[in-house]
Amino acid sequence: MDIAVATLLSPIVLFFLLGLAAALLKSQMTIPEAFAKGLAIYLMMSIGLKGGVAISKGGLGWDAGLVMLSAVTLSFLLPVIAYSLLRLTTRLSEVDAAATSAHYGSISIVTFVAAGHAIGAAGLDSSGYLVAVAALMEVPAIISALIIAHRQRQAAEAIAGSDRGELIREVLLNASVVVLLGSLLIGWVSGETGMKAIAPFFVDPFQGVLCLFLLDMGLSAGRGLRNGWRQLGVGTIAFGVYMPLVSAALAASVAWLNAMAPGDAALLITLAASASYIAVPAAMRLALPKAKPSIYLTLSLGITFPFNLILGLPLYIWLARAVSTGTV
Amino acid sequence: MHTRLRLELIIERMAAPRACNIIEDAGLTGYTVLPALSGFGGVTRWSRDSDMSASSDMVVVISIGTNAQVQSALQELERLLASHIGVLSVGEVGVLRSDRF
Numbered sequence: 001m002d003i004a005v006a007t008l009l010s011p012i013v014l015f016f017l018l019g020l021a022a023a024l025l026k027s028q029m030t031i032p033e034a035f036a037k038g039l040a041i042y043l044m045m046s047i048g049l050k051g052g053v054a055i056s057k058g059g060l061g062w063d064a065g066l067v068m069l070s071a072v073t074l075s076f077l078l079p080v081i082a083y084s085l086l087r088l089t090t091r092l093s094e095v096d097a098a099a100t101s102a103h104y105g106s107i108s109i110v111t112f113v114a115a116g117h118a119i120g121a122a123g124l125d126s127s128g129y130l131v132a133v134a135a136l137m138e139v140p141a142i143i144s145a146l147i148i149a150h151r152q153r154q155a156a157e158a159i160a161g162s163d164r165g166e167l168i169r170e171v172l173l174n175a176s177v178v179v180l181l182g183s184l185l186i187g188w189v190s191g192e193t194g195m196k197a198i199a200p201f202f203v204d205p206f207q208g209v210l211c212l213f214l215l216d217m218g219l220s221a222g223r224g225l226r227n228g229w230r231q232l233g234v235g236t237i238a239f240g241v242y243m244p245l246v247s248a249a250l251a252a253s254v255a256w257l258n259a260m261a262p263g264d265a266a267l268l269i270t271l272a273a274s275a276s277y278i279a280v281p282a283a284m285r286l287a288l289p290k291a292k293p294s295i296y297l298t299l300s301l302g303i304t305f306p307f308n309l310i311l312g313l314p315l316y317i318w319l320a321r322a323v324s325t326g327t328v
Numbered sequence: 329m330h331t332r333l334r335l336e337l338i339i340e341r342m343a344a345p346r347a348c349n350i351i352e353d354a355g356l357t358g359y360t361v362l363p364a365l366s367g368f369g370g371v372t373r374w375s376r377d378s379d380m381s382a383s384s385d386m387v388v389v390i391s392i393g394t395n396a397q398v399q400s401a402l403q404e405l406e407r408l409l410a411s412h413i414g415v416l417s418v419g420e421v422g423v424l425r426s427d428r429f
Contacts, residue, residue, distance in 0.1 A: 033376060040380075160407035161346030161353075220380050227373040281383040285342035289411040293384040294372045301380065 003122050004314035010121065012114055013309055015211045019218020020306065024226060031216040039213040040278075043113055044179040046202045046209075047131055052187020053195045054128025063258065064129040067268065070254045071133045074272055075140035078105035078247055083148050085243065090235040092295065098149040099284045099291030103300045104243050105141025107134055108274035109176055110217060111308050113210060115270035118313045124263035124320075128184075130271075135180040137271055142171050142283045149288055159289065167286050174279045214309075221301050228298030236295065240303030244273035248316055256323040266320035273316060274308055275300035329422035332429045333398040334390065337405065338364060339414035341385040346408055351391050354401035357429060359391035369413070386413075392421060392429050 007013060022029050082101035086092050092100065112134050119126060187195065195203075232240075251272030255265035277300045284291055335356075339347055344361055351359050364386040366375035376385050391401070398418060405416055423429050 033382075036380075159346065159411045160404045161343075161349040163345075163349065166345070217380070223375060224379065227375065230371055278381040281379070281381040282342060285340060285383045285412075289340075289343065289413075292372075293379075294374075297379055297381070297384060 003118070003317055004311075006121055007118050007314050008310060010117070011207070011211050012117060012214045016214040016218040016221075016306070016309055019215040019220075020222045021218075023219045023222020026226075029219065031212070031219065036213070036216045039209055039216070040110075041175065041179055042202075042209055043206075043213060044109060044176060045183045046206050047109075047113055047116065048180045048183025049187035049195060049198070049202055051128040051131030052184040052189070053192055055132075055184070056188050056191040058127070060129055064127070067254075067258050067260065067264070068129070068133055068136055070258060071137050071268060071271070072140050074247075074251060074254055075105050075107075075137040076144045078250070078272065079141045079144040079148065081246065081250075082239075082243055083145070085246070086236075086239060090233060090239060092236065095149060095288055095291045096295050098145050099288045100296040100299060101148065102141050102145030102284060103275045103277070103280045103296050104247065104304075105144055106139075106276035106280045107137045107271045108276055108300075108305060108308070109134060109180070109278070110213065111274035111305065111312075112267065112271055114214070114309055115267055115313055115316070117207070117210065119263045119266050119317060122317050124266065124317070125261070126263035126267050127261070128187075130264055130267045131180060131184050133268065134271055135177055135184070138174070138177055138276070138279050139171055141276075142280060142287075145284075146287055162286075167283065170286055171279075171283050174282065176279050217301075217305070221305055224298050225302035228294040228302065231292065231294045232298060232303075236299060237303055240275075240299045241307050244275070244304055244308055244312055248273040248312070248319060252319050252323045255320065260320075260324060262317075262321045262324040265324050266317045269316040269320055270308070270313065273312055275304040277301040277305065329424065330426035330429075331420055332392050332423050332426075333395055333418055334392045334421040335398050335401065335405075335416070335418050337389045337414060337416045338367075338386055339389060339409075340383075340412055341387050342383055343408065343412040343414070344387045344389060346412075347389050347405065347414075350404040350408060351389070351401050354393075354404070355397045356391045356393040356401060359389055362388045362390070364388055369415075392423060394429065
């Protein structure tokens with residue numbers, strides 16, 4: 001309960017709620033688009049560097065490798081479950097269900113960053129390699145959803161003007177993957193000594209920048225909800241809330257099987273429970289253009305992201321503690 | 329002044345490179361891509377500031393050429409619009425330097 005209250009009253013959640021309320025009330029407040037993109041890159045660089053430095057201190061063991069393998073498998077599996085649930089419980093078409101399922105197998109890096117903040121506040125530590133796990137979980141869900149769409153014959157057939165490498169470039173070289181893995185590698189190579197030199201820029205202002213970014217996220221989520229809520233039925237909205245819980249339960253099992261520490265388990269559970277709204281939507285516009293972006297974007301950004309940020313994080317920390325100490 | 333056709337395509341940003349490939353392949357000698365700020369279509373409102381991924385942003389592709397070039401592009405653009413969100417219009421315009429178009 002204390003963690004729930006602390007999370008809800010943390011500046012990052014309150015700034016998110018401020019942005020959400022402002023957008024829903026049709027405030028004209030905006031954060032310039034290019035500035036918001038710069039903030040996103042800053043946050044990814046910062047967590048990548050911190051993760052790399054942590055790995056340079058402790059190294060990577062077999063246990064980390066096993067967690068990475070489990071996380072990739074989970075990311076492949078989650079879209080299959082999400083697709084089945086969407087087809088069973090909603091009226092979404094096959095292509096909309098396939099595109100939406102990709103979002104729920106992939107991850108939200110901002111939810112991951114917020115989880116890092118929340119587990120720190122809860123007195124838990126996490127390992128640096130979880131940043132690599134986050135980057136690795138971006139892509140498999142996209143492949144999995146495309147396989148589902150192909151099986152349902154809903155994938156794009158040679159779209160006019162398309163070139164062969166565009167989807168692969170978008171999936172494997174999107175900003176999240178390049179910046180996260182690149183910064184992780186730079187942090188790993190340069191180590192603690194290198195980090196000291198850039199810490200005044202990448203460490204000290206991090207929480208303030210995160211507040212600014214969450215304010216923008218609130219504005220985006222609110223505007224997305226305002227513009228797209230008519231596209232969502234009750235079953236689809238419910239999916240945006242229960243699917244993170246299904247994913248969290250599966251990730252908790254993975255954490256238990258790998259005997260993960262509570263902080264690491266909380267981050268893995270959060271990654272599985274989060275839904276992408278940056279890397280996957282772009283890939284889906286190229287690969288499954290007939291899927292409606294107003295459905296999957298509104299659901300992942302307008303429903304699941306606020307749910308995870310406000311209610312999910314304390315729950316995932318509790319779940320992580322429970323599976324790590326064996327009380328569940 | 330010389331008469332040419334002006335092709336204006338409002339299309340989602342992610343599909344714009346595909347449209348530009350088609351325009352180039354049709355022999356049109358140039359195009360310009362402009363950002364679109366917000367709009368409404370079907371049952372959905374959209375705006376640049378409601379999508380973190382910028383994947384549902386819209387852009388406007390403008391190209392000017394001869395009737396033969398534009399007709400050649402239209403066939404493929406029609407196929408493209410069967411998959412992607414967009415609005416295409418063509419109109420007559422006057423150009424000063426005919427050798428450029």
